[in-house]
Amino acid sequence: MTPRNEFAPEQGLGRLVEALEPRPAQRGEAERSNRRGFTLIEIMAVVIIMGLLAGIVGAAIFNQLAKARVSTTRSQLSQLEAALGFYQMDNARFPTTEQGLGALVERPTIGPEPRNYNPSGYLQKRQLPKDAWGNEFQYEYPGSRNPDGYDLWSLGEDGQPGGVEEAADIGNWAESDERAG
Numbered sequence: 001m002t003p004r005n006e007f008a009p010e011q012g013l014g015r016l017v018e019a020l021e022p023r024p025a026q027r028g029e030a031e032r033s034n035r036r037g038f039t040l041i042e043i044m045a046v047v048i049i050m051g052l053l054a055g056i057v058g059a060a061i062f063n064q065l066a067k068a069r070v071s072t073t074r075s076q077l078s079q080l081e082a083a084l085g086f087y088q089m090d091n092a093r094f095p096t097t098e099q100g101l102g103a104l105v106e107r108p109t110i111g112p113e114p115r116n117y118n119p120s121g122y123l124q125k126r127q128l129p130k131d132a133w134g135n136e137f138q139y140e141y142p143g144s145r146n147p148d149g150y151d152l153w154s155l156g157e158d159g160q161p162g163g164v165e166e167a168a169d170i171g172n173w174a175e176s177d178e179r180a181g
Contacts, residue, residue, distance in 0.1 A: 066157075066166045069132035073154045073170050076129045080104070080137060080152055081172060083122040090116045094141045094150050101128055101139045131170075135159045145173040 083104045088094050091114035095103035098110055104122040108114060120126075130136055131154035143151030153171030156163050163169060 069157070070166065070170060072132040076131060077137070077152055077154070077170065077172055079123075079129070084150065084152070086118070086122050087114075090114070090118055095139075097140050101137060104128065131155075133157050133159065143173075145171065 080101065084094055087104060093112070093114075095101070095108060095114075096110075096112070099108040102108075103114070105126045105128060106121065107117045107119075123129075128136070133154075133156070135155055138153050138155065139150060141150040143149055145151050151171060151173065153169050153173075155161060156167045156169050158167040160167070161169065
């Protein structure tokens with residue numbers, strides 16, 4: 001009798017094919033060798049689910065970043081308002097539109113000359129902050145929205161006057177004025 005994986009010519013072609021097939025030593029090995037990996041359908045399902053989750057999470061993060069930029073810009077506006085208040089206390093007036101916010105870091109050279117300008121300026125590090133989108137803040141005295149004071153604003157994400165949502169101007173005026181203007 002011939003061992004199982006050896007071929008004897010008298011056994012025929014069927015036995016040849018059987019002899020050439022690898023035979024696992026144990027039944028557990030046979031089951032493992034039949035299932036080696038994931039099917040294309042399984043992989044595609046996982047990729048689609050991961051893409052959907054990334055889209056949902058990405059949209060939520062983007063929305064929070066936009067809110068954080070608006071909040072940061074409002075905070076910077078408050079700091080500039082405080083500095084303008086100190087300037088007014090020292091000099092009995094706000095800087096003119098022509099002098100601009102630069103008057104908070106350097107003594108204005110165009111009139112009217114400030115009476116009691118603080119030689120250290122009115123902002124830490126003697127630098128004007130930029131809004132959360134990297135744009136300069138806008139200043140107007142007397143203000144068109146605050147005629148008894150000044151207008152101080154950021155042009156928002158788009159850097160252009162007006163706009164809606166994240167592109168809307170952010171200023172020191174009341175929200176009712178913002179809707180009307």
